[in-house]
Amino acid sequence: MSELITGDAVVLGLRSARLPSRALAVCLDLLLAWVIYLALTLALSVATASLDAAAFAAVQVALFLLILVGVPIAVETLTHGRSVGKLAAGLRVVREDGGPIRFRHALVRGAIGVVEIQLLFGLVACTASLVSVRGRRLGDVFGGTLVVRERVPVPKGVSVPPPPAWLAGEFAALDLSRVPDPLWLSVRQYLMRAAQLDPAVSRSLSERLADDVTAWTGAPAPQGMSAAVYLAGVVAERRRREEERSFPPPSGTRAAAGGAAASRLPASSDGPVAPRSSQVDSPGHVHASNPVDGSDSASRADGSDHRRGSTDAPSTDHGEGPTTRRGTGFVPPT
Known part of the structure; x- marks a missing residue:
């Protein structure tokens, strides 16, 4: 990994291209350029057969500079650092801060590349790439560029192992x-x-x-x-x-879970017991009701007034303290 720092102080982790991949990209670019150059040279030699030797040499120099220098610079400028060979090898030329290159970067790289790659048969470029930590040749050093890999192998996804x-x-x-x-x-x-x-x-x-x-x-x-x-x-x-x-989970599943939880509660033979609620109407009078007993509702149906403490039938509750009137809710004052 190569740490590139952008203008916003953001560290980019980019993988620099090494010599084998860069050599493959350069060979593909040179092969394509020389094929086009030779084809145009043959075509121009037939078209300019009437010219003298000096004019023919000038045409050859212009064609060499156009095909082997100008076209690579234009291609890298327009494609932001992706020539045909680099596209095939999965490489791209970027600036040292990770941004796309411009014309001046491509011009410096192309001009120096003619000397260190074509005229010196790539010996200087290979030596500089091997010595450099990030695999840069002289054109990259003077142009402020870097060749990085775009297609990085993705490791297989590893999931978290399940617990016991x-x-x-x-x-x-x-x-x-x-x-x-x-x-x-x-x-x-x-x-x-x-x-x-x-x-x-x-x-x-x-x-x-x-x-x-x-x-x-x-x-x-x-x-x-x-x-x-x-x-x-x-x-x-x-x-x-x-x-x-x-x-x-759906509501039916939650309801079933609630029913299952209720079924696990202990059952009572006497049914559910509701708590008593007491209401004080006046000093010394307490109105008690039991929703389960039913005596209070029965006395209401008979028209008895519990607030005035009407007595219907005395009932003695043996073993539970003083005598009270059952069903009326009346408690004698102490």
Whole structure:
């Protein structure tokens, strides 16, 4: 990787092109240019057969400069550093700050390239590219350019390994909202590359990451659980919560889950018992009602007035304290 710093102080990670790929691109460009040059030379030799030797030599020099110098400069300027050979090799010429080249960059590269590549048979260009850290030839050094690779091989995607099956639901009550995103990224990268690390390094790194996660969650790892397993379980729990947040289960599923939870409650043979509610109407008079008993509704149907403490039939409740009138809701003052 080559660190290029833009005008906004942004570091770009670009992979510099090395000598083999650059040599392939130059060979393709030169082959195409020489084929065009020879074809035009034969055509002009037939068309200018009546000219003298000096005029014919001037035409040859002009054709050489046009095809082997002017056309490559124009192509790199118009395509922003992508000639035919570089396009085939997956390369591009950029400025040292990572921006596209302009005419002056292409002109310097092309003019010096005629000397170091064509007249000296590429010996100077190859030597400079091998010596340079970023594989630059003299035309790149004087022109302030760099040849980079555009087609970079992409590594195969590696997913986070799943946690053990017995760890499901172990961290359901853990608060993961305070853990920062950079820490999650570090944990995921460790889990994806844990198998490639040295066992001692992997254990040390997992313990450090587990301590960081524990510091944010406020709950330590379960006793006897390794740090790697703890990290895998926490990441799986976070992924499960994100999936539920993005794709919530349908309402029917939630209702079925609520019914299943209600079916697990202990059943009572006497049915549900509703709490009593008392209402004080006046000093010394308390109106009590029991929605389950039904005596209050029955007395209302008979037209009895509970606020005035009407007495219908005395009822003695043996074993529960003083005598009260059942169904009327009247409590004698003490």
